[in-house]
Amino acid sequence: MHQPPIPHVARTDPEIAELIEHEARREYEKIRLIPSENYVSAAVLEASGSVLTNKYSEGYPGRRYYEGQQFTDVIETLAIERAKALFGVGHANVQPYSGSPANLAVYLAFAEPGDTIMGMALPMGGHLTHGWPVSVTGKWFRAVQYDVRRDTGRVDLDEVRDLARRERPKLIFCGGTAIPRTIDFPAFAEIAGEIGAILVADIAHIAGLIAGGAHPSPVGYASVITTTTHKTLRGPRGAMILSAPEYASALDRAVFPGLQGGPHDHTTAAIAVALHEASQPAFRDYAHQVVANAQALAAALTARSYDLITGGTDNHLILVDLTRQGIGGKAAARALDRAGIELNYNTVPYDPRRPFDPSGIRLGTPAITTRGLREEHMPMIAAWIDEVITAATSDDAPLDHLAADIRDFLAPYPIPSWTPGPVSAQ
Numbered sequence: 001m002h003q004p005p006i007p008h009v010a011r012t013d014p015e016i017a018e019l020i021e022h023e024a025r026r027e028y029e030k031i032r033l034i035p036s037e038n039y040v041s042a043a044v045l046e047a048s049g050s051v052l053t054n055k056y057s058e059g060y061p062g063r064r065y066y067e068g069q070q071f072t073d074v075i076e077t078l079a080i081e082r083a084k085a086l087f088g089v090g091h092a093n094v095q096p097y098s099g100s101p102a103n104l105a106v107y108l109a110f111a112e113p114g115d116t117i118m119g120m121a122l123p124m125g126g127h128l129t130h131g132w133p134v135s136v137t138g139k140w141f142r143a144v145q146y147d148v149r150r151d152t153g154r155v156d157l158d159e160v161r162d163l164a165r166r167e168r169p170k171l172i173f174c175g176g177t178a179i180p181r182t183i184d185f186p187a188f189a190e191i192a193g194e195i196g197a198i199l200v201a202d203i204a205h206i207a208g209l210i211a212g213g214a215h216p217s218p219v220g221y222a223s224v225i226t227t228t229t230h231k232t233l234r235g236p237r238g239a240m241i242l243s244a245p246e247y248a249s250a251l252d253r254a255v256f257p258g259l260q261g262g263p264h265d266h267t268t269a270a271i272a273v274a275l276h277e278a279s280q281p282a283f284r285d286y287a288h289q290v291v292a293n294a295q296a297l298a299a300a301l302t303a304r305s306y307d308l309i310t311g312g313t314d315n316h317l318i319l320v321d322l323t324r325q326g327i328g329g330k331a332a333a334r335a336l337d338r339a340g341i342e343l344n345y346n347t348v349p350y351d352p353r354r355p356f357d358p359s360g361i362r363l364g365t366p367a368i369t370t371r372g373l374r375e376e377h378m379p380m381i382a383a384w385i386d387e388v389i390t391a392a393t394s395d396d397a398p399l400d401h402l403a404a405d406i407r408d409f410l411a412p413y414p415i416p417s418w419t420p421g422p423v424s425a426q
């Protein structure tokens with residue numbers, strides 16, 4: 001049964017209620033390895049589903065364009081103060097609807113269309129909004145993109161420096177979506193400082209690790225930090241922009257009225273709840289366990305002859321090149337999903353295959369760590385992955401029996417949002 005229960009949806013719209021129940025059960029029964037996903041607490045879910053969805057609050061606390069902000073002002077102020085305290089920054093904007101709008105707000109604050117900006121290329125592990133050609137950020141700005149080295153799979157900071165000196169971008173983005181290694185914020189800051197660029201650290205993937213002390217912080221190095229709130233940070237779907245106070249007014253004006261209208265107050269409340277949770281000692285344990293689990297899973301996959309980009313991981317994320325296994329990432333991801341293991345297909349650096357059917361898969365450990373799995377469980381997961389991929393490359397043998405084994409394996413590890421039992425009352 002979904003937690004919190006959803007009896008009113010069940011009465012009003014049984015079709016949707018049934019689909020929500022199915023999704024909750026699916027999340028309960030799968031080994032969820034998509035590195036950008038997690039399980040939020042029931043408290044975060046409750047705040048996300050609260051009456052705050054009824055309110056409009058354009059503006060900022062104390063400066064709104066609508067009346068009735070007696071409680072929303074306090075909630076947003078709490079979210080801001082908690083973000084500042086958790087990350088050790090002087091300013092936080094908690095209104096961006098998600099990571100892409102947060103990054104767009106940074107462009108709006110500090111660049112003009114046609115300006116040169118620089119970021120990591122998407123197929124190398126960057127993000128669409130760091131200047132990839134199909135994104136508005138690649139269309140409206142002159143984007144130059146840095147790569148990773150072919151031999152190491154890692155960013156070569158000498159190459160980044162050379163490119164920055166040559167192209168003199170106004171903004172430099174570091175961070176991305178498929179980077180298995182520690183981001184060297186001091187080195188990026190040095191490069192940005194040399195050419196007078198603004199360094200933007202997009203920490204969407206690793207925000208929870210940073211909050212929990214399991215990855216170095218960009219604070220003091222990056223002028224601006226953007227992050228989603230729903231990945232390792234384990235909050236609702238949303239985003240934040242963190243900075244020193246000197247950038248506050250440009251960033252705030254860019255978010256509202258520059259880019260967005262009313263903030264989603266229900267999300268703001270859920271962000272505040274998640275930030276409170278992330279400030280507790282247990283969150284530090286979780287963050288370090290995420291990394292320990294990823295490293296144990298990486299070691300177990302390597303022992304089974306899987307090629308890991310960069311040879312391993314320092315964080316929550318593993319990128320695997322399946323060329324040696326003779327299967328594309330998409331076919332592998334589909335077979336794994338059928339067997340009860342959920343991950344996503346992904347390009348690998350210098351991938352000869354197309355992005356819609358690339359050579360790699362991307363895995364991560366935030367969700368299974370939230371669920372309570374530890375290092376000792378990782379060899380079993382690697383063995384199942386290997387069994388599925390081997391079966392999928394040979395004779396498409398039935399994989400469904402594995403899904404039952406995986407359900408049994410996961411049963412002792414509860415999730416906050418679903419408990420076995422009857423569905424919500426009709």
Ligand code: DSN
Nearest residue numbers: 036099127176177178
């Ligand atoms: N879609 C996110 C991810 O999966 O990494 C990035 O925006």
